[in-house]
Amino acid sequence: MSFSYYGELCTEVYDHTKKIGQSIGGDIEYYRDKVKDCKGRILEAMVGSGRMYIPLLEAGLLADGVDASPHMLASCRQRCEERGLAARLYESELQKLDLPERYEAIIVPAGSFLLIDDREASVQALKRLHAHLQPGGRLLLDLFLPDTNFECGRFGGTSTFHLPDGDIITMEGKLVEADLFHQRKVSHMKYEKWRGGVLIGTELQYFALRWYGIEEFKYVLESVGFTDIKVSADYVDGSAATKATEYFVYEATRT
Numbered sequence: 001m002s003f004s005y006y007g008e009l010c011t012e013v014y015d016h017t018k019k020i021g022q023s024i025g026g027d028i029e030y031y032r033d034k035v036k037d038c039k040g041r042i043l044e045a046m047v048g049s050g051r052m053y054i055p056l057l058e059a060g061l062l063a064d065g066v067d068a069s070p071h072m073l074a075s076c077r078q079r080c081e082e083r084g085l086a087a088r089l090y091e092s093e094l095q096k097l098d099l100p101e102r103y104e105a106i107i108v109p110a111g112s113f114l115l116i117d118d119r120e121a122s123v124q125a126l127k128r129l130h131a132h133l134q135p136g137g138r139l140l141l142d143l144f145l146p147d148t149n150f151e152c153g154r155f156g157g158t159s160t161f162h163l164p165d166g167d168i169i170t171m172e173g174k175l176v177e178a179d180l181f182h183q184r185k186v187s188h189m190k191y192e193k194w195r196g197g198v199l200i201g202t203e204l205q206y207f208a209l210r211w212y213g214i215e216e217f218k219y220v221l222e223s224v225g226f227t228d229i230k231v232s233a234d235y236v237d238g239s240a241a242t243k244a245t246e247y248f249v250y251e252a253t254r255t
Contacts, residue, residue: 006069009191009203016161018051028052030235031107040104046112049075057085066090094125102134108141117208126224133254142249146211150178168194184210214248226252
């Protein structure tokens, strides 16, 4: 069995645990306030199944979404249709982004940018995001630092999710790589779906995170061509970062 990237079972768990409009530490309110005055189109990159995207549409914003997972996009599209919302969704990795629009703002919430675990690919992704902004357009994204578990081979335990239709999905994770020098962690996740006590599906997920220091990521943004870079902590505009457990929110401009 090959590894997936946010496949069918992972998407079901994601939908079950991250509801539409479910704010993580105030992130939906923060991003919605930041783009509320946009007259042109905005883009949510790594849109997932619409936790934040749908509230943006419901706020009357002209929002597009892009994600590399067809399963996530299918879920997002269905959720939009159920609410009578017109979604414009694209399937693409960010480092290969080539959309017909240029945006007034692009957001990448929930630390999703850290999922691009190859350093060159992450820089290329930022270049593509920069190219998709209008002059004066803004990039808004947040990052976080990893937990302190760097013991490879250690299982993270098993989680059990009881779905509304009666099915059960179990999830088990194992850390297989931890590289402090290259700022990278890799886990293998195993999902199993059960119905009436019978195993009906199994999925393996490759889950990698590459993290950045606060100042380091500012330099990366500057190297790509962004200016007027601001960093705030925990979705409070202008709040200085003071501890490693905070979300670090970046706002940068294409001149």
